[in-house]
Amino acid sequence: MSCAGSPGPRPANLVSLGAFVLLVAGVALAFPWLATHAVGWQESAERYLQGGLFFVAQVLYQLEGRFEMLADAHVSTEFVRHVAELIDGFATRYLGPLAIGIAAWTPLLLLAPFIAYFMLRDGATFRHFLIRAVPNAFFERTLYLFDQVDRTARLYFQGLLALTLLDALCLAAGLWWLGVSGPLLLGIVTAVLAWIPYVGSVLGCLLVVLVAATDFPDAPQVAYGAIVLFIVVRLLDDFLFMPMTVGRSLKLHPLLTVVMIFVGGAVAGIPGLMLVLPVLGVAMVLGQTIGQVVNDPRLMARHLHARRLRKAAVSRDLY
Amino acid sequence: MFKFFRRQGGHPDTPLGTCRLFAGLSDRDMQIVLGFLHFRTYQAGEVIFDEGEDGQALYILVSGQVNINRQGREDALLARLEPGAFFGEMALLDDAPRAAQARAVSPVEVAVLFRGDFLNLMDDHARIASRISLQLARQLGDRLRRMIAAAGERT
Structure with a gap:
């Protein structure tokens, strides 16, 4: 909620313009670096994912060695099978709904800067209008x-x-x-x-x-x-x-x-x-x-x- | 509303321009201050605030006349204020209850500076707020001197 005496049109324009320029400059500067390191990131992500899965499987094997009930249930084998299924069917099963979710939320996210700009610019005026209606x-x-x-x-x-x-x-x-x-x-x-x-x-x-x-x-x-x-x-x-x-x-x-x-x-x-x-x-x-x-x-x-x-x-x- | 603000802002011949509280402020400063003010109208006889209620705002008389008197005793008149005067200024300083009742004598328009807005003005425009604070301190000093003089006359 904006407070009275909020910046007004000129400072609000300057702040918004400054934020926009910073964002564009940041993306423009970071893009070449991001493009060159993206492959490395993918490799790192895969390495960390494999490391994590290996850790969980290792823990489950150890638990199976200690608890007969878990060994009988083949917990580690089931875990590895489920993970393999998840990875195999990830694209077909989850990417579609994820893309639809992103598409549904993107317009709202794009509206956020506009709402922020107008609240920054006219917040005090809205407040004055509301207060004027009070006896x-x-x-x-x-x-x-x-x-x-x-x-x-x-x-x-x-x-x-x-x-x-x-x-x-x-x-x-x-x-x-x-x-x-x-x-x-x-x-x-x-x-x-x-x-x-x-x-x-x-x-x-x-x-x-x-x-x-x-x-x-x-x-x-x-x-x-x-x-x-x-x-x-x-x-x-x-x-x-x-x-x-x-x-x-x-x-x-x-x-x-x-x-x-x-x-x-x-x-x-x-x-x-x-x-x-x-x-x-x-x-x-x-x-x-x-x-x-x-x-x-x-x-x-x-x-x-x-x-x-x-x-x-x-x-x-x-x- | 903006037209109204522009019309009022910083003109030396308007009540807000002649108000002692804003002495020394430029037209540009006045435009900023106007963004923090609320304008209200009251009918003749309407209570603006009561004695003893929690004060949250300072009032500047834009037009009309206001009586400051003891609660329930309209004969006990403390002051009659004319356009350009301001009242309820203690509310900007602390949470103390109002010391007297303010009642419109004629149809009145006031500009209201809320304490929260004054604190925001201090944060965002310290120079303007410090000038207003100085004028507030002078007003309180004048009042204290008058009270001391009146007490001296009684004794």
Whole structure:
């Protein structure tokens, strides 16, 4: 939500133009480098994937050696067969829906910069128009409400950035201690992936394990260490960092924050998990302020008095 | 609305232009300040704010007259304000409740500077906000001197 006195047309144009030029320049500069390294990336991705699969198969073999029940179920053989089937049928089974999904979301993603530009340029005007519709008696309280909603949304995103930084630093420090290559990059990527609750965390964990297993094929304890590290950071994130950063920015009790994350996931899946905290913060501010306004008899009396005065003023010469 | 803003902005002969709060601001500065103001109209007799309520905004009188009096005692008049005057300025400084009631004497138009917007002005346009703050401090200083002088006369 934009605040009053937002930049206006000229600064908004300059900011948008600057961002566009930076984007185009970045793509133009990075393209040759990307083109030359793309093949290498593909090879690296395949190497890491093979390393990860080899690690999982190795773990399953070891488990089969220890647990007769798993050996009887041929878990490792089944795993290898399933992975082979998945790889064989990946293109036909998943690429089509993936392409359709990307095609469906692309127009919305393309709209995002336009919406951002117009909100940057005209956000204050929209706010002024909205406020003008509010009766005089409730005007100050409504301004306060807008300000609180604006502040809540801003604090939430600031909290989210702080959370990402904390996650990235903890993961990077742990991975560096384990000796995994590129700890800072892995930490940042994994922390950003965690913006998508649950699914992002699983993807992040997989990424870390793939790299650890490929870097140390003969030392599976490094990959185990990476998994433990990831679980510890996730627990810290859910029960300490998130209530401290995002929860505190929204002035929510840590217990309520944790409970609401589970409720959001149960009600609306991944979008629910991502949106539950900002929506809850805004809803709490709205409920609190609207409750104060509606339950304030003095404000209602002033509003009714003002309506009578206005009616008298406009109908003075009618009778 | 933009036409209205342009018409008002920085003209020395308009109430906003003559308002002491904006003394020393250029036309360009005034255009920026106008982006932060809300304009409201009140009928004669309408309460603008009550004594004791949480103040969130400063009001600048654009047209009409406003009485500042004790709540429920319209005879206890503290001040009658004319266009160009501003009131409720303590709300920009802290969360203290309003010290008196403001009521329109005639049909009134006011420009309103909300505290959150003033804080945003401080962040985004520190020079303009510092000038407004200086004028606020001068107004409060004047009031304090008058109160001390009045107390001296009583004793």
